[in-house]
Amino acid sequence: MSRVAALACVMLALVACEREHRRFSEVAPASGRPTHVTPQPSRNPAEGNAWAIAQGKQLYEAYNCNGCHANGGGGMGPALMDATWLYGSEPQDVYTSIVEGRPNGMPAFGGRIPDVQVWQLVAYVRSMSGQTRFDVRPARSDHMRVKESEQARRPERPVTAAPSGRP
Amino acid sequence: MPGAQEIVDWWNAGRRRHRRRVAALGVALLVALLTIIVAVHSDHHALAAVGEDGQWLRAAGDYASTRYSPLAQITAANVRQLRPAWSFSTGGARGHEAAPLVVGDTMYVVTPYPNVVYALDLRAGGGTVRWKYEPKPAAAAQGVACCDVVNRGAAYADGRVVFNTLDAHTIAVDARTGRELWNTKLGEINRGETMTMAPLIVRDRVLVGNSGGELGVRGWLAGLDLATGAVAWRAYSTGPDRDVLIGRAFRPFYAADRVPNLGVTTWPAEAWRIGGGTMWGWISYDPELDLVYHGTGNPGPWNPDQRPGDNKWTSAIFARRPATGEAVWAYQLSPHDLHDYDGINEQILLDLDIKGRRRKVLVRPDRNGYVYVMDRATGEVLSATPFAHVNTSKGVDLATGQLSLNDEKTPVLGKVVRDICPAAPGAKDWQPSAWSPRTGLLYVPHQNLCMDVESVETGYIAGTPFVGMNVRMYSGPGGHRGEVTAWDPVNARAAWKLKEPFPVWSGALATAGDVVFYGTMDRWFKAVDAKTGELLWRFQTASGIIGQPITYRGPDGKQYVAVLDGVGGWAGAIVSADLDPRDTGAALGFVNAMRDLPAHTAKGGTLWVFALP
Known part of the structure; x- marks a missing residue:
């Protein structure tokens, strides 16, 4: 029995390590605004990391992402918690949206915020529609409860499409 | 021979x-x-008053903003026979808030972004496209338009059709040919500035203002030259007196307002530069006093703790000289606004017997829930009476003009404050009222919404929202979300009220046939009895209505009624922008109150024109 408990503890510790993995030597932010985006790793280092996604959630507010996209339901900008992606749902697509901006109003944050933060934002934005692993998604919010937690979201099946009637 | x-x-x-x-x-x-x-x-x-000639030259009809037409072929007795005469698809998918114009035998329609202007020839009985003008505004402007990409209409004068584009240009085109006469850039979308209001033309001045109160934009009203488009003056709502065009002629009614540079001293250092007070609403003009009247929008950010002070001159009314922009008086409706009570609603200019005395008044159904009756020569508040459910304030002190607040409803950083009424769009938003001199009633389309808020600290990033408030709205007492109130401004009471399931986000129209028209977000265009409010006729359009109904006499001598459908705006963004109601805070909290709207309407703009058989 105690062996089973010990095994469970080890398993939990291993999962928790992965879930909370924290890197202490981040790459320094690029200075100036790049005119061309250099190829980025296709795997987002923040994707499977609860701490990084929690950081992304804080940054989402700090950089006023919530001002346009609300808590994922949208407003001035499109909804991010639904299945519809205007410019693709893959980490690289979301990264490009943030860094280069998009023609219908998404501003370009490239060169203005550190690259590592962009990846944290990418992972959080994907968490809003359940595109990241269940156990790394935020389970609570620091604010007035306006929606169910990201962790409680059932994953959407992403579709890259323009919503009906959007010019 | x-x-x-x-x-x-x-x-x-x-x-x-x-x-x-x-x-x-x-x-x-x-x-x-x-x-x-x-x-x-x-x-x-017709420039002086909405004509017996049956034209409609500006969004509000006349300079007094009455939206009253003396046309009387369509009456309370025969309106039941009203039927669609023709319709026209604008091709636009977003919220259609504009009023069509009718000049001679031509109708002019401006669409929401991309702000296409159509001239429709009315001579053949329907509307044949005479010309189409496409300004091609910058697509990025869509990303800084706070509450859908709407446009509230054009204005006509001297052979020119003048309108604003979402990317903050004012453009004049030749009314006959659609040729561009001038195109003046007035704002910078990278700073969050857009333009959505309908211009007002007074003599040779085109008056226009900016939008962007949710993006830390500094508000202004500008006077352009009608012939060339050159900016003659620009009056800011915040900052030093020289920027606000406050000079020697400035004589506000209340002594506390007669202090220099209040636009600077009622703010934390430099906060007035990003403090809002935009001018995206209505302007009226009194030719006798030679004064224009306009409101100013909410202060930014919404979080009030980041801007201690009265935040002058946001959420206020100005009286200005149209030629120079010089301020003659000002009055702040909601000092240090706590709930996004923009002050941009319409001013209806009337001559009324108030307490036995004939007064030149300005009637303003405000977002904060009060109908203000003011002396329009001096800026004195004669009465201020709630026309909807209000718990954020306890009344207006007529001796000082001060709004007395209910401290229980003040937002507190990091705390959820519940049951705030009216909600952020106010008891009444932009949707303009109509006045009938025959009934002495003001027909006010408005909403019945309350909200929960939590204020949070926010940072200014140019071209992004500057709000700092989590909001969730829901229906007010009674459960209905919209109302049409027939208000008697002399006795300061409602004559009657109609309840609507959704916010009444369309304008109203009153006619000499004693019929009042308005539209609903669930697609009904309605005619009610101006005296009693009794529903006389209704017609279900293609999409929800948030436009401004007008009436005109066609080239065939018949009276027509026209309105644009096409749901959207802040209230209808859930449909027009495909928002997700699982986030109750979407569209600054409005989506929570509108989650059932997609079941009633889809998007898409159509012009509808009605006539008797």
């Missing part, structure tokens, strides 16, 4: 015929000339 005399006779007869022909031609020319003179004259006449 004819004889010589016969030839001479024939010749002379021909000359007589010729003389008669010349005379007839002369008379015809004279008649044509007179017709042109009369037409031009009546055109100018």
Whole structure:
């Protein structure tokens, strides 16, 4: 029995390590605004990391992402918690949206915020529609409860499409 | 063979015929000339008041913003026979808030972004496209338009159709050909500035203002030259007196307002530069006093803890000289606004007997829930009475003009404050009222919404929202979300009220036939009895209505009623922008109150024109 408990503890510790993995030597932010985006790793280092996604959630507010996209339901900008992606749902697509901006109003944050933060934002934005692993998604919010937690979201099946009637 | 005399006779007869022909031609020319003179004259006449001539030259109809038409073919007795005469798809998918214009035999329609202007020839009975003008505004402007990419209409004067584009240009086109006459860039979308309001033209001045109160934009009203588009003056809502165009002529009614540079001293250091006070609403004009009246929008950010002070001159009313922009008086409706109570609603200019005295008044159904009746020469508040459910304030002190707040509803950083009424869009938002001199009633389309808020600290990033408030809205007492109130401004009470399931986000129209028209977000265009509010007629359109109904006399002499459908705006963004109601805070919290709207309407703009058979 105690062996089973010990095994469970080890398993939990291993999962928790992965879930909370924290890197202490981040790459320094690029200075100036790049005119061309250099190829980025296709795997987002923040994707499977609860701490990084929690950081992304804080940054989402700090950089006023919530001002346009609300808590994922949208407003001035499109909804991010639904299945519809205007410019693709893959980490690289979301990264490009943030860094280069998009023609219908998404501003370009490239060169203005550190690259590592962009990846944290990418992972959080994907968490809003359940595109990241269940156990790394935020389970609570620091604010007035306006929606169910990201962790409680059932994953959407992403579709890259323009919503009906959007010019 | 004819004889010589016969030839001479024939010749002379021909000359007589010729003389008669010349005379007839002369008379015809004279008649044509007179017709042109009369037409031009009546055109100018119509600038002063909404004409017996049946035109509609500006969004509000007349300078007093009454939206009242003396046309009386359609009456409370026969409106039941009203039916669609023709319709026209604008091709636009977003919220259609504009009023069509009718000048002579042509109708002009401006769409939401991309702000296409159509001139429709009314002579054949329907609307045939005479020309189409596409300004091609910058697509990025869509990303800084706070509450859908709407446009509230154009204005006509002197052969020009003038309108604003979402990317903050004012453009004049030739009314006959659609050729661009001038195009003036007035704002910077990278700073969050857009333009959505309908211009007002006073003599040779085009008056326009900016939008962007949710993006830390500094608000202004500008006066442009009608002939060239050159900016003659620009009056900011915040900052030093020289920027606000407050000078020697400035004489506000209340002593506390007669202090220099309040636009700076009522803010934390430099906060007025990003403090809002935009001008995206309505302007009225009194030719006798030569004053224009306009409101100013909410202060930014919404989080009030980041801007201690009265935040002048946001959420206020200004009286200005149209030629110079010089301020003559100002009055702040909601000092240090706590709940996004923009002050941009319409001012209806009326001459009323108030307490036995004939007064030149300005009637303002405000977002904070009060109908203000003010002396429009001096800026004195004569009465301020709630026309909807209000718990954020306890009344207006007429001696000082001060709004007395209910401290329980003040947002507190990091705390959820519940049941705040009215909600952020106010008891009434932009949707303009109509006045009938025949009933003495003001028909106010508005909403019945309350909200929970939590204020949070926010940072200013140019071109992104500057709000700092989590909001969730829901229906107010009674469960219905919209109302039409017939308000008696003399006795300061409601004569009657109609309840609507959704916020009434369309304008109202009153006619001499004692019919009041308005539209609903669940697609009904309605005619009610101006005296009683009794529903007389309704027609279900293609999409929800948030536009401004107008009426005009067609080239065939018949009275028509026109309105744009096409749901959207802040209230309808859940449909027009495909928002997700699982986030109750979407669209600054409005989505929570509108989660059932997609079941009632899809998007898409159509112009509907109605007539009697």
